[in-house]
Amino acid sequence: MQRYSIFSLIKNAFSKHEKWDLAWKDPSPKKEYDVVIIGGGGHGLATAYYLAKEHNITNIAIIEKGWIGGGNIGRNTTIIRSNFMYDDNARFNEFGMNLWRNMSQELNFNVMFSPRGIINLAHSDAQMNAYARRGNSMRLNGIDAALLNREEVKKIIPMADFSEDVRYPIFGGLAQPSAGTARHDAVAWGYARQADSMGVDIIQNCEVTGFDISGGKIQGVRTSRGDIKTKKIGLCVAGSTNILAEKLNMTLPIETHLLQACVSEPVKPVLDGVVTFGAGHFYISQSDKGEMVMGGDLDGYNSYAQKGNLPTIQHVLTGGIALFPFLSRLKMLRTWGGIMDMSMDGSPIIDKTHIDGLYLNCGWCYGGFKSVPSSGWTFAHTIAQDRVHELNEGFSLNRFSKGYLLDEKGLGTKTWIS
């Protein structure tokens, strides 16, 4: 693999940048692999990378129905944070924060990780109390948290509506200064390039049509480009998990829903980090290009459509304008949607299954992007060692039947409740 550096850039300038190596190959599937990862998104690519790097398993295929990075890794709002209260969520995501900090160096690919902080706004005394509790829990897990009062928030986001007579006045907020954003496509490409260089086959335009299971063990996978033998399959297909579960005769605690996001026309720098509204579901950040990147609620009903409905955008932006009145003067450039695995408690599942050799990584709800490195790392461990790592033992599949829900925010599929 050709390393990217200032020297390779200068060298390639002499050949007018026409002789760069391909970042990854386009192989045809072999007959047999040690591990097959289904889904060439962020989680699948990261899993293959860590399997090769940490566990020396390189005879791996990543099977992707479309093209890599075409699903939710390229559709999210790029927020990276670990401001969780529950230990399982906090430890898992803080482990990921450390991977994020070194990612550009490790992958030799600039993922533009930009830790400019996140603020969750509070609009009542009760909410301030709840944030104080969450902040303290975060600190106990070694995560930076700062409880800000109204004046401190005003210094950071002076353009928000701080008038006294609004419906939801800003009381303060909980900040995680080390949170931030990154360039989502680069994350997929960086992991793909490194995985490919270690011998992983990235097979695109290859749809899974069935599974070969006998004696309760995985024997192989059937695809649109032929049958592949393997003993271990990792499922990283958030958004299509229910479709593959049906082929496996499994029913999962997951519903598939549509989540939309939108960006405005680019404007001069106005917002430093990420801000979330505390009285509605709305979050906002400003991209490096200057666009305001915004998102919020699910469309609210089961959907595989990958495109959304206008009432939801209108509803989300109503919250946005209440918080930042200047948004009403901006033109929206684009809106788009992605399909989400909504788990029943709002937390993901990374676990083994009742089928030997079938591993499950799903249920990422609103926030799969920030967990790409930690999910890939723990899932690779789960597949390679055939047992869960202590970082993901809380994300078990049987926590629902056992009653150990990770209902961090009380968000699940039923958005009309929250």
Place this chain on the structure above:
Amino acid sequence: MLYIKCPFCGYRSQKEFAYGGDGTVKRPELNQNISDEKWNEFLYLRKSPRGKHIELWHHVAGCRQWFKVQRNTVTHEIFQTTKMNEEIK
């Protein structure tokens, strides 16, 4: 925007309705022992098919009645809406 036919009021815009989830889920029988497995199925496990889906909707900003809808989860085409005590054919 979905355009949903309430069995009581006729066609109305999506904004008048709230979604109620999978309409095929049945609560285990009352006054009988319920196994953990059955309770888990009832509370959490969902098929969430790609294609035809029977679901519940609530005409919350209208007659406030619940009813059943059969809808395509990819195209959002609505095939049929019925009252709660009627079967989707």
